[in-house]
Amino acid sequence: MKSIILIGMPSSGKTYVGEALAKSLQRPFIDLDDVFIERVQRTPQEVVKQDGHELFRRLETECLASVADIQDAVISTGGGIVTEERNRPYLEKNIIIYVKRELDDLDVEGRPLAKGLSAAALFAERRSLYESWSHYEVENHDAEQAVADIRRLLNL
Numbered sequence: 487m488k489s490i491i492l493i494g495m496p497s498s499g500k501t502y503v504g505e506a507l508a509k510s511l512q513r514p515f516i517d518l519d520d521v522f523i524e525r526v527q528r529t530p531q532e533v534v535k536q537d538g539h540e541l542f543r544r545l546e547t548e549c550l551a552s553v554a555d556i557q558d559a560v561i562s563t564g565g566g567i568v569t570e571e572r573n574r575p576y577l578e579k580n581i582i583i584y585v586k587r588e589l590d591d592l593d594v595e596g597r598p599l600a601k602g603l604s605a606a607a608l609f610a611e612r613r614s615l616y617e618s619w620s621h622y623e624v625e626n627h628d629a630e631q632a633v634a635d636i637r638r639l640l641n642l
C-alpha cells in the first residue's frame with residue numbers, strides 16, 4: 487500500500503501524530519527532517535543560515551524524492567513542503583493528510599520560521615495549499631483522536 491504522508495503548519499503535530507499513527511498501524515515512521523539531517527549532515531536551520539533558503543528547499547525536494555516511492559510507511563514532512571510546486575508529484579504518489587491545529591496551539595516560540603514570517607502570516611500564505619494538496623484533513627486536538635480519525639478515514 488501507498489505510504490501515508492502528513493503535511494501541515496510548523497508545529498501542527500506532523501511528527502507527533504505521525505509517530506503515534508505508525509505505532510498504531512505497526513508501520514515504519516519516516517520524518518523528512520531526519521532524512522534531511524542524515525543526507526545533508528546539517529539541520530535545515532543550519533543550511534538556511536549558511537547557504538540560504540533556496541538551497542534548503544532544493545535539498546528538501548531531494549529528500550522527499552528519496553522517500554516518495556517507499557511503500558507502507560508513515561512519513562511526516564516539513565511545514566514548507568507545499569511551497570514548491572515541484573514537490574507535489576512526489577507527495578501525490580502517497581496518501582496526503584493535512585494535520586490541522588489551532589494557530590494559538592502552535593508552539594513556534596523561538597523557532598526560525600520561513601522568511602521570518604509569523605505563524606499567522608505563514609498560515610495565510612499556505613492554508614489553501616495545505617487544503618488543496620491534501621486528500622484528507624484531520625484535527626490535532628488530541629493525538630489519539632487524530633490517529634483514530636485517520637484510521638477511520640482510510641479504513642485501516
Ligand SMILES: Nc1ncnc2c1ncn2[C@@H]1O[C@H](COP(=O)(O)OP(=O)(O)OP(=O)(O)O)[C@@H](O)[C@H]1O
Pocket residue numbers: 494495496497498499500501502503519562563564565593626627628629630
Ligand atoms: N496532540 C498533541 N498533544 C500534545 N502535544 C502535542 C500534540 N501534537 C503535537 N504536540 C507537541 O507540539 C510540538 C510540535 O509537534 P511536532 O513536532 O509533532 O510538530 P511538526 O508538525 O512535526 O513540526 P515541524 O514542522 O517543525 O516538523 C511538540 O512539542 C509536540 O510534542
Ligand SMILES: O=C(O)C1=C[C@@H](O)[C@@H](O)[C@H](O)C1
Pocket residue numbers: 495496530531534564565566567598599600
Ligand atoms: O515551514 C517552513 O517553511 C519551515 C519550517 C521549519 O521547521 C524549517 O524547516 C524551516 O525554517 C522552514
Ligand SMILES: [Mg+2]
Pocket residue numbers: 500501502517519562563
Ligand atoms: Mg516534524
